Amino acid sequence: xxxxxxxxxxxxxxxxxxxxxxxxxxxxxxxxxxxxxxxxxxxxxxxxxxxxxxxxxxxxxxxx
Amino acid sequence: xxxxxxxxxxxxxxxxxxxxxxxxxxxxxxxxxxxxxxxxxxxxxxxxxxxxxxxxxxxxxxxxxxxxxxxxxxxxxxxxxxxxxxxxxxxxxxxxxxxxxxxxxxxxxxxxxxxxxxxxxxxxxxxxxxxxxxxxxxxxxxxxxxxxxxxxxxxxxxxxxxxxxxxxxxxxxxxxxxxxxxxxxxxxxxxxxxxxxxxxxxxxxxxxxxxxxxxxxxxxxxxxxxxxxxxxxxxxxxxxxxxxxxxxxxxxxxxxxxxxxxxxxxxxxxxxxxxxxxxxxxxxxxxxxxxxxxxxxxxxxxxxxxxxxxxxxxxxx
Numbered sequence: 001x002x003x004x005x006x007x008x009x010x011x012x013x014x015x016x017x018x019x020x021x022x023x024x025x026x027x028x029x030x031x032x033x034x035x036x037x038x039x040x041x042x043x044x045x046x047x048x049x050x051x052x053x054x055x056x057x058x059x060x061x062x063x064x
Numbered sequence: 065x066x067x068x069x070x071x072x073x074x075x076x077x078x079x080x081x082x083x084x085x086x087x088x089x090x091x092x093x094x095x096x097x098x099x100x101x102x103x104x105x106x107x108x109x110x111x112x113x114x115x116x117x118x119x120x121x122x123x124x125x126x127x128x129x130x131x132x133x134x135x136x137x138x139x140x141x142x143x144x145x146x147x148x149x150x151x152x153x154x155x156x157x158x159x160x161x162x163x164x165x166x167x168x169x170x171x172x173x174x175x176x177x178x179x180x181x182x183x184x185x186x187x188x189x190x191x192x193x194x195x196x197x198x199x200x201x202x203x204x205x206x207x208x209x210x211x212x213x214x215x216x217x218x219x220x221x222x223x224x225x226x227x228x229x230x231x232x233x234x235x236x237x238x239x240x241x242x243x244x245x246x247x248x249x250x251x252x253x254x255x256x257x258x259x260x261x262x263x264x265x266x267x268x269x270x271x272x273x274x275x276x277x278x279x280x281x282x283x284x285x286x287x288x289x290x291x292x293x294x295x296x297x298x299x300x301x302x303x304x305x306x307x308x309x310x311x312x313x314x315x316x317x318x319x320x321x322x323x324x325x326x327x328x329x330x331x332x333x334x335x336x337x338x339x340x341x342x343x344x345x346x347x348x349x350x351x352x353x354x355x356x357x358x359x360x361x362x363x364x365x366x367x368x369x370x371x372x373x374x375x376x377x378x379x380x381x
Contacts, residue, residue, distance in 0.1 A: 030305070030308050030309060030312055031312060032274060032308040032309075032311045032312045033274075033305065033308050035274060035277050035278055035281065037281070041075075042075045042076065042087075042278065042281065042282070044065045044074060044075075044076075044077050044084070045065075045077065046065050058277060058281065058289075059289075060273045060274045060276075060277040061230070061273060061301055061304050061305065061308070062121060062122070062123075062273070062291060062295070063231060063234070063295060063298070063300050063301060063304070
């Protein structure tokens with residue numbers, strides 16, 4: 001199993017054991033532009049992602 | 065990462081402040097900081113009647129929530145723009161603004177653009193041929209006019225908007241790229257009232273957009289997550305993304321950019337010509353003969369000219 005990251009209608013998969021920050025970098029997602037949640041709880045960049053984790057990324061940029 | 069205040073697991077990490085906080089302490093910190101900014105920039109006082117412009121988004125609903133928690137006397141204003149685009153954007157944002165007001169027993173004024181001005185924003189934009197095929201210019205113009213009208217007509221002391229630091233930094237970046245001196249001079253946490261214009265304040269102007277999202281999520285505020293369908297590909301979003309790349313490499317860059325600008329403005333780097341006495345209009349502005357709001361063009365203001373055009377086009381059909 002791997003780790004799934006979901007940002008709006010996009011899904012990414014990364015290996016478990018990486019930090020959130022490394023995962024975001026690998027997916028080319030700017031960490032400054034999202035907030036990550038796991039099971040409804042906010043997690044920070046140093047969190048180690050585990051097998052089967054589903055990380056929902058909340059986009060923070062809005063406006064026109 | 066641990067909360068600096070209690071050592072519990074942190075929920076929010078703010079690199080620019082070198083500060084990580086748990087949920088409980090973050091939800092205390094945000095109103096404390098907001099109060100500090102309100103006082104620092106002398107935005108309003110206890111007892112003032114405040115009107116907060118709410119869009120159903122995270123920033124404006126969070127601002128309303130924070131000001132109520134701080135004990136201020138705050139009502140909301142929701143402007144129904146009539147934007148649907150297949151996702152019911154305006155109806156959903158209206159629902160969320162009303163839900164927040166009802167759940168917190170707050171007073172929400174609602175202005176429906178289509179009811180008041182005969183057409184929704186996208187049609188007004190189409191009729192007026194303004195904005196190069198996008199309704200954003202007409203939308204901004206109409207919102208500014210309505211917010212000011214309601215604040216003034218209902219006797220509010222101040223109009224508060226949920227602009228965050230990313231909004232301000234993006235505008236500043238755009239105005240700096242084009243060296244728009246007039247706009248640079250007017251940008252700031254407070255726009256004083258003048259004859260016909262309500263006092264405008266931005267109590268969230270020093271919080272990153274990421275921090276306001278965290279606040280809304282941690283407070284359980286339901287906000288419209290979908291972007292305005294017309295905002296896709298906008299310049300302001302592009303600038304925000306650019307500034308976030310800079311922020312990732314150099315934490316604190318956005319905050320420094322904005323704060324150093326405010327300091328430079330304060331120290332007189334930008335010079336106002338056509339200076340007016342306190343409360344008077346600068347000499348290059350005059351009141352619109354129709355609505356009384358200030359305008360720089362001779363005769364009617366942009367909004368009243370827009371409405372004249374809409375009326376003429378409608379009569380011709």
